[in-house]
Amino acid sequence: MRRRSLLLQVGIASLLLALLALLVNNLAVNLLRTGLGLDFGWLGRPSGFALAESALPYSPSDSYLWALTIGWLNSLKVIAAGLVLATLLGVAAGAARSSSNRLLRSVAGGYVALIRQVPLLLQLLFWYFVAFLGLPETPIGDLIRLSNQGISLLGVPLSVEFCAVLTGLTVFTGASIAEIVRGGVNAVPRGQWEAFRSLGLSEGLGLRRIVLPQALPAILPALTSQYLNLAKNSTLAIAVGYADLYAVSDTTITQTGRAIEGFLLLLISFLLLNLLISGGMAGINATVLGRLRRSR
Amino acid sequence: METRAVLQEVHEIWDNPSRIVPTLMLRTCNRLLVGATIGLVALVSGCASIDGVSESRLDLVKQRGELLCGVSGKIPGFSFLSAEGSYTGLDVDICRAMAAAFVGDAEKVQYRPLTAPERFTALRSGEIDLLSRNTTWTLSRDATGGNGLSFGPVVFHDGQGLMVPKESGIASLEDLSGKAICVGSGTTTEQNLNDTFAAEGIPYTPIKYQDLNQVVGGYLQGRCAAMTSDRSQLASARSGFADPEKHVILADRLSKEPLAPAVVGGDQTMADAMRWVVLALIEAEERGITQANVNEMVEQAQADAGQTSLRRFLGVDGALGSKLGLADDFVVQVIRATGNYGEIYDRHLGPSSPVSIPRGANRLAEDGGLMIAPPFT
Numbered sequence: 001m002r003r004r005s006l007l008l009q010v011g012i013a014s015l016l017l018a019l020l021a022l023l024v025n026n027l028a029v030n031l032l033r034t035g036l037g038l039d040f041g042w043l044g045r046p047s048g049f050a051l052a053e054s055a056l057p058y059s060p061s062d063s064y065l066w067a068l069t070i071g072w073l074n075s076l077k078v079i080a081a082g083l084v085l086a087t088l089l090g091v092a093a094g095a096a097r098s099s100s101n102r103l104l105r106s107v108a109g110g111y112v113a114l115i116r117q118v119p120l121l122l123q124l125l126f127w128y129f130v131a132f133l134g135l136p137e138t139p140i141g142d143l144i145r146l147s148n149q150g151i152s153l154l155g156v157p158l159s160v161e162f163c164a165v166l167t168g169l170t171v172f173t174g175a176s177i178a179e180i181v182r183g184g185v186n187a188v189p190r191g192q193w194e195a196f197r198s199l200g201l202s203e204g205l206g207l208r209r210i211v212l213p214q215a216l217p218a219i220l221p222a223l224t225s226q227y228l229n230l231a232k233n234s235t236l237a238i239a240v241g242y243a244d245l246y247a248v249s250d251t252t253i254t255q256t257g258r259a260i261e262g263f264l265l266l267l268i269s270f271l272l273l274n275l276l277i278s279g280g281m282a283g284i285n286a287t288v289l290g291r292l293r294r295s296r
Numbered sequence: 297m298e299t300r301a302v303l304q305e306v307h308e309i310w311d312n313p314s315r316i317v318p319t320l321m322l323r324t325c326n327r328l329l330v331g332a333t334i335g336l337v338a339l340v341s342g343c344a345s346i347d348g349v350s351e352s353r354l355d356l357v358k359q360r361g362e363l364l365c366g367v368s369g370k371i372p373g374f375s376f377l378s379a380e381g382s383y384t385g386l387d388v389d390i391c392r393a394m395a396a397a398f399v400g401d402a403e404k405v406q407y408r409p410l411t412a413p414e415r416f417t418a419l420r421s422g423e424i425d426l427l428s429r430n431t432t433w434t435l436s437r438d439a440t441g442g443n444g445l446s447f448g449p450v451v452f453h454d455g456q457g458l459m460v461p462k463e464s465g466i467a468s469l470e471d472l473s474g475k476a477i478c479v480g481s482g483t484t485t486e487q488n489l490n491d492t493f494a495a496e497g498i499p500y501t502p503i504k505y506q507d508l509n510q511v512v513g514g515y516l517q518g519r520c521a522a523m524t525s526d527r528s529q530l531a532s533a534r535s536g537f538a539d540p541e542k543h544v545i546l547a548d549r550l551s552k553e554p555l556a557p558a559v560v561g562g563d564q565t566m567a568d569a570m571r572w573v574v575l576a577l578i579e580a581e582e583r584g585i586t587q588a589n590v591n592e593m594v595e596q597a598q599a600d601a602g603q604t605s606l607r608r609f610l611g612v613d614g615a616l617g618s619k620l621g622l623a624d625d626f627v628v629q630v631i632r633a634t635g636n637y638g639e640i641y642d643r644h645l646g647p648s649s650p651v652s653i654p655r656g657a658n659r660l661a662e663d664g665g666l667m668i669a670p671p672f673t
Binding site: 049050051052060125129134148160161238240241243250254255 | 500
């Protein structure tokens with residue numbers, strides 16, 4: 001019996017390997033036939049194109065590799081900010097949905113219902129073309145300046161493209177996170193709520209100190225998927241003119257004609273990024289579970 | 297089953313060319329069948345050329361008494377279906393000029409709206425006689441080893457341009473220094489923009505979107521000081537704005553896109569006829585012959601035997617038309633129908649038209665443009 005299942009597994013594994021080999025072989029043969037072989041020599045050549053924003057100094061005389069790196073940093077910037085803001089928004093909305101305040105509950109419910117029904121691309125286009133590009137020139141005090149050419153927060157200039165992508169990703173992912181948080185909170189036995197109330201703890205404090213920690217094991221795995229989604233969804237940034245990795249790759253591929261190499265790099269970059277996110281989340285998950293086990 | 301029926305019918309049509317028009321007319325309602333027909337006709341015509349059938353397409357057009365002209369139908373100013381249901385535009389007037397020269401009546405044209413991927417197949421398969429659909433003349437489209445077409449003279453020198461709001465006061469590339477420019481990503485448009493600004497050493501911020509609609513959106517919302525695309529596309533996009541007169545296209549050109557009519561390659565009679573009809577439009581403008589004064593000019597030429605070159609051009613003397621397989625007075629027929637090149641341009645793309653594009657490179661050579669006709673001798 002055991003031998004048969006072992007044989008089966010070996011069979012399936014070799015089948016998968018054969019399929020992979022076939023695909024790789026196909027790629028290699030096709031590349032040879034068209035007279036292209038994989039070649040990354042162009043990465044060192046000057047890119048010749050300008051970018052709207054860069055975290056580190058960049059000029060068109062820099063290499064394609066550096067242009068792609070700048071694009072990757074731009075992606076990273078919006079993803080990192082998006083992860084933090086979406087988590088805050090999601091937890092707040094999720095907690096609000098479990099709140100005893102009816103107004104808060106229905107506002108949060110309306111937000112989740114509205115955002116989850118509309119495609120992200122449409123939301124991004126709305127945030128960019130309607131909300132941010134519609135901004136009139138409005139200085140709010142000395143620290144915040146709003147205009148459709150850019151937004152300045154505490155003296156830090158942010159492009160409207162960045163703000164639109166960030167807002168779109170945050171609001172969209174926040175709605176999904178809210179549902180995950182609500183699900184996790186609901187999974188905590190009602191007795192826990194009654195217990196902290198009987199101890200005289202306030203609703204907010206009880207939620208933070210008693211309920212949420214116990215809800216975490218149910219929340220974290222699903223949260224990881226949402227984080228990965230946010231990272232992948234950031235490639236939609238090109239629709240609203242943000243110079244992310246995908247947009248830079250797009251230009252690079254057009255100029256060099258190196259589509260396969262370009263897509264391979266794109267693939268590897270996102271794989272690395274997402275491995276980083278899921279690795280980090282796995283670490284957090286393990287810590288939380290360990291703590292909970294110890295506290296019991 | 298269906299394929300076999302189509303194949304049989306194609307053979308019938310092929311044996312009897314005069315049936316092509318009515319049959320194809322019936323077909324327009326069934327796109328799928330048309331597609332199949334194009335493919336099969338292409339196959340059959342490939343075989344036929346081996347047999348050495350050398351009748352020119354021009355004879356077929358004259359025999360039919362009607363020109364089948366491929367247009368876009370979707371570009372204001374070039375070919376666009378008007379509210380009255382007829383096609384108008386520069387490309388359409390080229391079709392009309394051809395019909396006037398080939399069959400003596402500019403109205404004897406059947407227009408075929410074609411998409412970009414369809415156009416060359418439609419021409420090669422014989423579904424149309426002539427393609428007049430803002431098509432860029434390139435080596436691979438012309439060469440036998442490529443699409444194997446014969447291009448006529450350029451009827452519109454298009455090229456990438458920049459559009460700015462009139463009130464911005466921007467008049468040249470230098471004025472755009474350090475400003476944001478909206479551009480479609482992943483196209484040669486973006487590359488041309490980079491090349492031009494890099495060569496001039498002018499810094500700028502590209503705001504890259506994925507398609508033209510978003511570029512227009514970003515530009516209209518004031519994100520960029522300018523937007524860039526092919527000039528004909530800029531002008532067409534502008535004609536859809538709420539206030540088109542508040543936007544201007546700069547005179548600078550960032551790339552060259554010469555648009556020309558085309559026929560199937562290897563048919564010199566047809567290609568020459570097409571070529572010299574376009575050149576007649578240009579020559580007429582050089583000579584100041586217009587739709588309004590053409591009859592007067594003919595009388596003048598007939599009365600004065602000393603005006604030898606005018607007499608030749610208008611077909612009073614010599615037999616230039618006959619050499620092309622056309623009527624000797626084909627120039628007169630053409631100008632009566634459409635006017636000269638300048639008149640056609642002004643009608644569809646001039647300052648008072650909805651799609652206004654400065655003439656720039658499309659002026660006559662004597663005015664500093666690129667339009668010139670070889671001698672009519």
